[in-house]
Structures are given as C-alpha cells and as structure tokens.
Amino acid sequence: MAFHKKEEFTQKEQDLAAFAKAMAHPARIAILKVLAQRNECVCGEIVDTLPLAQSTVSQHLKELKTAGLITGTIDGPRSCYCINWKAFSTFNNEFNFLFANLKIKNEKACC
Amino acid sequence: MAFHKKEEFTQKEQDLAAFAKAMAHPARIAILKVLAQRNECVCGEIVDTLPLAQSTVSQHLKELKTAGLITGTIDGPRSCYCINWKAFSTFNNEFNFLFANLKIKNEKACC
DNA sequence: TAATATAATCGTATATTTGCGATATAAGAT
C-alpha cells in the first residue's frame, strides 16, 4: 500500500516536478553546465569531467534525455548531446509563473 | 559500494540540486502553490487540498522546510507555514544564471 | 484535570534512485 500517488495531481504539477527531478542531482546539474559551456555538442568528454563511472554518466544522460532536457543523436561511433533549448525555456516560464505569483503576494513574509 | 558521491561536486551544484530535489514531487509543488495563493500562513488546510494522509503531508512539509523553501512556526495548537521568499529568490537567480549561459550560447540547437 | 484538536514523529512496507562492473553494440581502423 505504499504507492506512488503522483497521478492524483494535475498534469502541470507533475510536469514541473518531473523537470525538477531531472535536475535533482549534482551530476546532472554538472552535465548541463558542461553542455552549456561548450557550444558544440559534447559526447564522452562529459565522463572525463565527472567523478563517476562511464556507465553511471550514461545513465544520467539517459534520464536527462527522457525528461526532455537534452537531446542526443548518434554521430558515427560516438554520441552527441545538446541542451533541448525549447523544453528548457518552457520549464523556465512555468517556474517563473509560479514564482511571479509568489512575488506579488508574498513579498513580505508572514511567519 | 553504491554510495552517494554527491560530495564530490561543487557546493553550488549541490545546492541547486538540493533545491530542485525539494520541488521534485507534485505534492510539494502543490503545497507551494497553496502557500502562494493564500497570502496568510496556512496550516492543516494544506492537508485538505491534497490526496494524501496527514502524516505524509507533514513529511513533505518537513522536507520543504529542511531544504529552506518554506518556514514554519508553531502557532498555538496548529502550525503555520510560509514561503521562504529570500531562499526562493536566491535559487531563482542561481537557476537564471545557468539559464542565461544557455541562452547566450545555445540559442540555436546543434543536434 | 480530562477531553479534544492539530500536527509531528515513529515504525514499517514498498518503490525508486544511485552507482558500478560486466557485457553488448556499433562504427572505424588495421
């Protein structure tokens, strides 16, 4: 009886949470940073910058890809990853919307 | 040997990840939304708006509080929760910093 | 003081995440 009740929330709540979850690990933040720094698509160089095994990094990349934060295409013998700019922007807007509400109403903390 | 290697990342990466993690559940997004809507501090009314048991909600509130996203004070027999505006703002800046880097460099996707 | 109401905490079960080594896959080089 200890189940995931996530379906009981609105789609927007679930989407925001899923996006946040994709960023909820320092390794994945670091990956996004690397992808942001090097404009051209990076592949296994990511592995070199992280204190993790290749298989673990590959898994994190997969999670980011599944969540839609990055795209990945096979480029010959190697793989090429990039930020999914559009999805990232959508999330940022969504987040700012929530944030804007807070700003208007809660500028002065109440407790 | 399946250990948390989180310490091996920078403090900023860890902080950003921790903040994202706090929002990485629809219930916690929903809680933030409720706190944003009602300007005055809300207590157990949160429980009524969620499809979860009281103890579970209390746990989510604790996580949000530990992560610094909300503050909570005991107000007589009930508890009063509020958005931690300052921390929220700090996170937003941090996030926008990462995001800004992306915006400048990656406006056109490469793959 | 006893009863009630609100909310936190404990104990527990289950599910998910994190991480690694080993293995598979696929393309390029020899």
Added chain:
DNA sequence: ATCTTATATCGCAAATATACGATTATATTA
C-alpha cells in the same frame, strides 16, 4: 575479418524516497 574505441544496457547491491497507520506531543476547551 579482427581489433579498437565510444557508448549503451544489464544485473546487482546499497541507499533514499514515498506513503500510511499508530502513537506522541502540545495547546486549547470543557
């Protein structure tokens, strides 16, 4: 065809997260 290089995937172990009911703590009310 075989070797090498780059990545993805599988299988496993350990750690965390999610959820709930039961219990506890605290303050107000009767």
